[in-house]
Amino acid sequence: MQAAKQVYSASAQAIAELPLLEGFWQAAVKSDPWGGRRWLASLLAIHQPERMIPLDCPWWNVAATREIDAFLAARPDARVFEYGSGASTAWLSRRAREVISVEHHAGWHARLGELIADRANVRLWHRDLSGPGYVSAIAEAGGQFDLIVVDGRDRNACLAQALPFLKTGGLVLFDDTGRRRYRSAIKACGLKEDRHFGRSYCVPYPDFTSILHG
Incomplete structure (x- = not known):
């Protein structure tokens, strides 16, 4: 499975470099963020933050992304902590x-740091x-967070560590929850889970x- 993902990623990156796609990229950046054109562009931008950042989409399920977008829109002063940049x-x-x-x-870390140095x-x-x-x-960051994203390594340990720092009414976004190794930790954490399954940025499946609701 991992080998297949590597082949897909390499193929997508090669196609993304084709000059004839320049217009496609420009149109995708201006398209509906939840629509098919933006999603299709993300498939070719996998593992390429230089392309993903202008597309303004994370590597998450599309419906979950839309829910988080609405959550943050209602909280302009939100603090966010993220495991996995x-x-x-x-x-x-x-x-x-x-x-x-x-x-x-x-x-x-160094590659991404250059891309978001102005933020x-x-x-x-x-x-x-x-x-x-x-973990x-x-x-170390201290304080409470409106949103905590668990999308890096040691996710079960990160979730357990993060819970005391989640504000009342805050959310945890936990990615790739189809993986069996995460299920017991999520069930034991005490938060209500809304599990989204479907179209996701960067992957064709x-x-x-x-x-998770605090």
């Missing part, structure tokens, strides 16, 4: 007052997985993203 970090920065995002991969409301942290710094980064 990417195009979602830029997407969140356009909708929240403050975004703190922690990333374990040094190369990816003053973002703190992008690198924490190695060899110690407790990654406990939310405690339906996928899961859950929103």
